[in-house]
Amino acid sequence: MRSLLTEKPASPRGNGQRILVVVDDPGVTELLIVTLQLAGYQVAAALTGAEGMARIARDRYDLVVWDAGLPDLEQFVRGRRIAPADRPPLLFLAGCDSLHDLVPDLRLGYEDYVVKPVRIVEVLDRAQGLLRGRGGPERHEGMPCYGDLVLDDFAFQARRGSRALCLTPAEYRLLQHLLANAERVLSKEQISRHVWGEFRAHGAIEKLVARLRRKVDHEEPALIHTRRGFGYWLGCPPR
Template sequence: MRTQLTGKPMSPRDGAQHVLLVADDPVVTELLTTTMELAGYRVAAADTGAEGATRIAQGRYDLVVWDAALPDPERLGRGRRGASVDRPPLLLLAACDTLHDLVPGLRRGDEDYVVKPLRVAEVLHRARSLLRGRGGPERIEGVPCYGDLVLDDAACEARRGSRPLGLTPAEYRLLRHLLANAECVLSKEQIGRHVWGEYRAHGAIEKLVARLRRKTDQEAPALIHTRRGFGYWLGCPDG
């Protein structure tokens, strides 16, 4: 059962981390509420942006999960100069075709996103990273990384060591998805849905992976690998 919204602010007396979920899709709300409560969080939910902003003003939350399809949460101080340092970290649920507008405005360290259709494991992973703050194993000062591969979501740029990769938007989305699922094999269907939001022929995905591999794997060790008959994955086989 999800936490009921009442007039009283939530208090962390039980030591659990408190999450506010703001989404207008009942299926998403039920899925994430159940999953996050099983993971040990206390979850409250709101189904409009106005209600979510009111809850944040009235209560104390460790993390806000906000569906980016709702009105932009500018009232939370997002992107404003001098925004309150007390505002909780923000995890946005975004459609892939909105990333070009969304990602450049993200603030390092206390904002992140996951792409629809949602993968519960990724939502939990991003939530843990935001709640840890800086210094978690998947981030360097709030920046996603794997070995010497570093991504800058604010600028939509990637580099290998000191070398910029010069990725196209589609290449960046693919690399970001591979990195978010490091050491897990992603099928061509999963990649196509994430990068383009629709089905694409396998040949188009193979060409995109090949272009990304040429830019990413100029140094050793190679990071992008093929699992024949299954898909692609990012990692170091010997690492």
């Protein structure tokens, strides 16, 4: 609650898109509604999972913000496994203890998460990213790339050569940050702030980098490197 109260929303980002907030805490619900409305979105709310699922079945929404701590999450997870084009993208509000169950199953570009207690700026950033990926600007010819590594920031997809990389949202944000700063060393603190919007223990960052490295560097040359004592960088090392 305090983190929500102490942050002011940025200038309007939305264009009247409809967002459904499904959170069982009335205080957090009210703050999210006010903030998202100030950011330019139309917002509806539900205080239970059952009410949220009924609203999704009845009305059209461009994005759903869903509290992963709701007791009927498992039923909702089963119900959301329909074609992405037939349902809105999802932004989960998740506690740290539920990430190991939630994150591996997320569909990149259609689902994302923020960690509770949530920060308004992070909610706005993730919501904007999901809405943009859903269908905003048309794709551009020039995509961020380094060698045979290419990122499509409109579809939230990455590939290495002809091989598609199956990345979680956190892995994609890490790769996106490394690529944007190619051949520059990024500290663990910089990476943590970009990926999660807050500082995380070094062990969490090391595990995330290790998972991404296994996917990106499946073939030579390796692109993700460690500068011991300093951080990580992306690029081809000099021969």
